[in-house]
Amino acid sequence: MKSILKLTLLLSVLGYTPLMAQDLHFPERNEPWKVAEKNQFIYDLQQLNKAVEFAKANEYSGSRDLRRAILEGFEREPFHEILGPTKKRGGPAGLILKDGYVLASWGDTKRVDMTFSVTKSFLSTVAGLAEDVGLIQDTKDKVANYVWDGTFDGEHNAKITWEHLLQQNSDWSGELWGLKDWADRPPNEGGLDDWKFRKLNEPGTVMEYNDVRVNVLAYSLTNVWRKPLPMVLKEQLMDRIGATTTWRWYGYDHVWTEIDGLQMKSVTGGGHSGAGLFISTEDMARFGMVFLNHGKWDQQQLVSPEWIKKATQPSVPNVNYGYMWWLNQKGPRHWEGVPEHLFYAAGFGGNFIVVDQKNGLLIVTRWLEPSKIGEFVKQVYEAF
Template structure:
């Protein structure tokens, strides 16, 4: 019932805002509006920006160092793909598509870590919209028959379970074993290594190896490098810059139809992933606040977006690689509306979509523990 009310509210908001929605044609001509025009308290919004600048992610700006320190508890963890030194705090806030406020260097290209997962989910949506995948409830083994999904455990796995990160896939990909990726904080990693696997679809486990299995599987379905699929179907139509790059591990080369193609990653905790600037992230969020429609052209179906934002059974705060601010789950921002969903990445990278207030918020290199307070400040500024 709650989910039905949510979709009714967002659809009503979409209809009401359709006439006033703005779509930037280029970064050079992106229109701005004042706090007053956006219905935001100016003094409180100044506090929001000051808060973002004052609470920079504490990790090293040399992201190679930050990654190795952040994941030092993982057995055998190493850098497998490219990294890049980052800039300082940056962000943008959009209202009805127009810029209310921007801070920092919004044109600087930086790693964005697990925000990449929401781009990967979108590539899966493209495959579904094109009929390359008949249903996300199909088992992946019916599409990827090279042994990646062989065996009693892996043959059960569906596309939706990969998208919700509850697949419990077992194996090794590009030299990384699933059991060695993001082990439990407590207990002996050996216990997890030999533990009985969960039934697919029953337990969410944040695990980059399994996310990368999804990327590999989508490469087999699209038969094109996923950055090319994303560029042609999403990034070019929304007017993104030419500066973003989606990278894979150094050894992640596959031969598809006789051509060498790189299989990309869904995150960057061993390097690689999406390298992108703040403005391009904001455009991506603007596409989703408009239910996949960009200036009258439907780039990804509303039906897929609705399913992507449906809470999964094991975790009510997670859909298809988007986080949901659902009060029924443990990852809920108090004092912030439940109609908010977001992409989140290591180091404090966020694309936050508030459909109720028609806000898209991008914040980068914000200390992750401070994002709830950051969003509470924005909520308090709404007039």
Template sequence: MKYLTLLLFLICFGASGQSKTYYFPERNTAWEQKSPAEFNIETTLLKEAVSFAESNEYKGSRDLRIAILKGFEQEPFHEILGPTKKRGGPAGMILKKGSIVAQWGDTKRVDMTFSVTKSFLSTMAGLAFDAGLIPSTNDKVGQYVWDGTFAGNHNSKITWEHLLQQNSAWSGELWGGKDWADRPPKEGDIDDWKFEIPKEPGTVMEYNDVRVNVLAYALTHTWRKPMPLVLKEHIMDKIGASTTWRWHGYDHAWTEIDGVQMKSVTGGGHSGAGLFINTEDMARFGLLFLNDGKWKEERLISEQWIQKAIAPSAPNINYGYMWWLNKKGDRHWEGLSENIYYAAGFGGNFIVIDKENDLVVVTRWLEPSKIGEFMSKVAAALK
């Protein structure tokens, strides 16, 4: 009887495990598509969600140089410092267990992805953590980068975790960008925030691209190689991504490491640059995270790192290591799982990871305020 029980358990466990098996697309081959009905997804409702995404295009100009300058016109000294690219129309993919159940638009078109880049940059820190280059995210960054970037009474307190959670309050100037001039308050006199005493690291989350670029700079010096090369070798080649994506820095953002000139990339595109990528490669990246850091059977990112990356930060329950979290805070999508997390970028670029439903959802150029409603429509299609 004991052996029969064990056999039944193994059969059930095997069936359960099989039901969780994901499909992983090969490079340069057609991505497997399945009918939503095969996964008990209501086809009509899913089509309504796609139609919603198609009809709620981001309202900004398709000439992203114009959209950027308009979107950040309140910033003093703001200018375009790196490459930009005119964008396409709405596009997206919905994966269920890795298979495509819906897609729209030109999914092979390469476009800017803005702050979605931050989640890729965070992953470069994760790879350094897994490789032992950064043994602890509580280490002071000044132990690794000692050229003065993290010198002084304030900046010397900053840890890797502070940079990753965007609560470092790093003070200074990098590549011509001044920390105090990046995304300033919409009210108040310029001198009120220009000469404000920096907040204590770890206490207040501030979305600030200069400080994100400081993280990219620090990781470049820690890896001693350019971030696009790290991303290509450790992630993109292994997940079968295309060769069309590019990760840019500002035109003048060069640093010397071991006698070699290297470009230090940006973590976003609000002054140009950042990650230029197609929808399908974004979906592959999302699928890697859906499968807890493994591509097929190969471990690329540790589960330990992913859990650290999606843990809420003390100053902002909706933010981890450059991933947004659907916890009950200011950015909660009502009625949807609190375990959902996502990368988000200017203009409605999103990579959403819904582990409970085995979903990856990618949107391009969806009006940003509509993402919660869109995801609710996707959820309504799941039986």
């Protein structure tokens, strides 16, 4: 105990205060987030307000009718159509938290909206929970050893591991729920036939953002858990962090699978054909706090710190991407003037959960023009 006290004193003298779980605020269910008291933290309020005004002034330029925004945003995809629920969105909203205390908030933070590919970070977490309890032994295992119904048959697909699916570099080839992998986000250059009949990349070598393959991961995890993934997320995480009962995780309307004699919906990992996670800003913040606190909600370990560390490691083909979390490493998606240790969830229309474990900073922002996120986060940091 004396050595710990000496170390704490030394770190304090050096100007570093270690972040301890007891220093963080974790609101009870239905309890509002506490607003930081005056002088509780040292920051430039005027500069922080400037950042908030920037977020409010740079609303996502797409239609608030998300059905229309989706169809316009993905109009170049062959056969693209809305297959799952959508919802008209609200205006810009967000929270900036320091150690779990609110420094700033704007918009309707209780409103439930679509969150698109932020869903992927929740899906990744369901995979982490499966590894934590031993349902998946290791993410480097081949998925065909767990899912044997033909989804991973063939010379190419048989090589695919859980890690390849999580890092979106599997190049899984096939059709799921009537959707063909090659029809999802085809490249701008070359003809569609060139893309359709291309030579497949070796799993683990090339990242390709592709929702069909993400949905293959969701389907595979449904087989591993043997229950609907929204139920898994609710029981294993969301109930334990005091999330509201308002969030929903949808699949496509026609997608049902049978496991153990029970019909269940296989959910999506995004919303570019509808569906995905519908959630409030405040519940997104609760989820983010688990990752800020290395997998703990208050003193309760919900996700292993080993998983979070693994999930936020750069993948080989994309230094800015881990297990469905984006990383602020030096690379194509690097935000200048912002710490490189940040990681974040990101979704269509400007939905973000930004996590800074070292500084106890959590940012949730909704409906920010996506090209403005780097500048917004930089302005937030300029307040400190």
